[in-house]
Amino acid sequence: MKILNMTPMQGVHLKAGIESMVPGLSFTVADAHLQPEEGLRVEIADAGIVLGDYTGSTPITRRVVEAAGKVRLIQQPSVGYNHIDVAACAQFGIPVANTPGANDIGVAEHTIMLAMACLKNLPFYNAKTHQGEWLFMHAQQKGIFELHGKTYGLLGMGSTARAVAERLLPFGVRLLYYSRHRLAKDDEKKYGAECATLDDVLKLSDIVSLHLPLTDKTAGIISAGRLALMKPTAVLINVGRGPLVDEAALARALRDGKLAMAAVDVFSEEPPHDHPLFGLQNAILTPHLAGSTRESGGRILVMAMDNLVRVMKGEKPMWVVNKFR
Helix, strand or coil: CEEEECCCCCHHHHHHHHHHHCCCCCCEEEECCCCCHHHHHHHHCCCCEEECCCCCCCCECHHHHHCCCCCCEEECCCCCCCCECHHHHHHCCCCEECCCCCCHHHHHHHHHHHHHHHHCCHHHHHHHHHCCCCCHHHHHHHCCCCCCCCEEEEECCCHHHHHHHHHHHHHCCEEEEECCCCCCHHHHHHHCEEECCHHHHHHHCCEEEECCCCCCCCCCCECHHHHCCCCCCCEEEECCCHHHECHHHHHHHHHCCCCCEEEECCCCCCCCCCCCCCCCCCEEECCCCCCCCHHHHHHHHHHHHHHHHHHHCCCCCCCECCCCC
């Protein structure tokens, strides 16, 4: 069997890892990170398993899927899989699996860190102190704030958002959430969470963080109109997907004082170029690293290799995200 490796990881290391788990399996590994579409069509033609690109830089398009006549599994070593045409994979009978929950802790910690950094305006005061300025009175006059007592809004209530909710409990916030699927009453009680409409979450919250998947229905869900619903003192955090937010409208709201701060870990184009948020003092930007802790990377790799081995041994894959014939 041939494994087509689209990650930046060298295939020799992937092969060694699998062989250490199950000695005696006969397979080869071909590296294909950043291969153009035509090159991928050639490489995938005789592949039995594909390990997707966790950077999202090597897309698996419909044309690539059409050439995948022998593929029994596309294993994406991340939670997100927007660079894979999962509908085409379903049409051609190819299961696509991800690694759900592997980076929940990292993303949840990053989210709360960003919320705290915004409330304290940490980047500004860090930079000024490094420059030798002592802005104690400035902070007293402009205000820095506690998370305690604030209303926190979660958009989405999947496993990552629930990890955020769990970690917010000791902070004493009022927690609102918007989700297509309401939590069971016991879970609402567990997290101290109140279900609300999208507009109400935006209107009432002091901090809002996005944990929604990117779909046709969620793309652009935070539009200029919805940003206008938020308090001018509010903070918006996007650790979901860049296209959930109208980024130009967000930049305008920050420049015009219609929103206090934003923290963004994900962008419509990655890496971003000439982005409207660049240079804004009230925007904290990080390079899609919320879930990229060493610990989550280890969990992802173990889950992905476990699933590869299952299929290589003739077993059914786990964590399949598409319905295939």
